[in-house]
Amino acid sequence: MSIPARHLRALTVRIEQMREVERARLARELHDELGQLLTGIKLDFSATIRRLQEVRAPGDVVDRMQSAVGQVDIALTMIRRISSDLRPAGLDHRDLGGAIEDEARRVAARSGLTIRIANTIDATVAPPLATAAFRIFQEALTNAVRHAKATSVSARVTTANGRLRLYLRDNGIGMPDKRLASRSSLGILGMHERARSVGGQLAIRSRPGQGTVVTVRLPLGVDR
Numbered sequence: 001m002s003i004p005a006r007h008l009r010a011l012t013v014r015i016e017q018m019r020e021v022e023r024a025r026l027a028r029e030l031h032d033e034l035g036q037l038l039t040g041i042k043l044d045f046s047a048t049i050r051r052l053q054e055v056r057a058p059g060d061v062v063d064r065m066q067s068a069v070g071q072v073d074i075a076l077t078m079i080r081r082i083s084s085d086l087r088p089a090g091l092d093h094r095d096l097g098g099a100i101e102d103e104a105r106r107v108a109a110r111s112g113l114t115i116r117i118a119n120t121i122d123a124t125v126a127p128p129l130a131t132a133a134f135r136i137f138q139e140a141l142t143n144a145v146r147h148a149k150a151t152s153v154s155a156r157v158t159t160a161n162g163r164l165r166l167y168l169r170d171n172g173i174g175m176p177d178k179r180l181a182s183r184s185s186l187g188i189l190g191m192h193e194r195a196r197s198v199g200g201q202l203a204i205r206s207r208p209g210q211g212t213v214v215t216v217r218l219p220l221g222v223d224r
Contacts, residue, residue, distance in 0.1 A: 027087035042072040096130040097121040114152040123159040148172025166216040175206040
């Protein structure tokens with residue numbers, strides 16, 4: 001017996017909502033629990049270093065302790081990065097524009113991609129809508145880096161006339177029509193499903209050698 005498409009879509013939306021809840025929980029635990037634990041260890045190490053210096057301990061002992069503090073700093077940086085990957089803090093404060101700008105800076109720093117963001121959000125964006133828009137932006141940016149071989153991306157996010165609009169264009173190698181229509185392209189399918197889950201629309205225009213344009217329109221009234 002086949003399952004109606006609308007039931008499959010509802011199930012997909014529910015699974016994605018559960019995943020976001022789990023991402024948020026893991027991000028909080030990493031940042032709050034593990035982050036605080038490592039910060040406490042760093043403070044203990046720092047106090048020990050000061051004491052060792054007071055009693056004129058051998059230099060190699062102090063060096064090892066300082067090296068340990070450096071390793072803790074690296075671990076704290078990794079925790080902040082992983083926590084942000086799981087759930088950008090801006091999304092929990094309805095700061096979608098800030099979350100998008102932060103993601104663009106992080107991707108640009110890692111990839112060398114030139115990313116220009118125009119952020120003119122001047123309305124409250126409900127959490128489900130902000131999450132959908134951010135994940136679509138994240139996937140589009142990932143495609144530009146991994147598959148499109150782009151060197152620059154321009155993006156614009158605005159609110160007007162009761163809608164949130166997200167526009168992203170890259171200068172990459174583009175995609176053939178058959179890939180845009182392919183059901184095996186999970187990233188593209190996921191972007192469409194996220195838009196539909198909040199009553200919105202997503203369109204992708206691309207031609208080989210001419211880059212890719214992603215346009216998203218989402219209704220601001222969504223709060224579910």
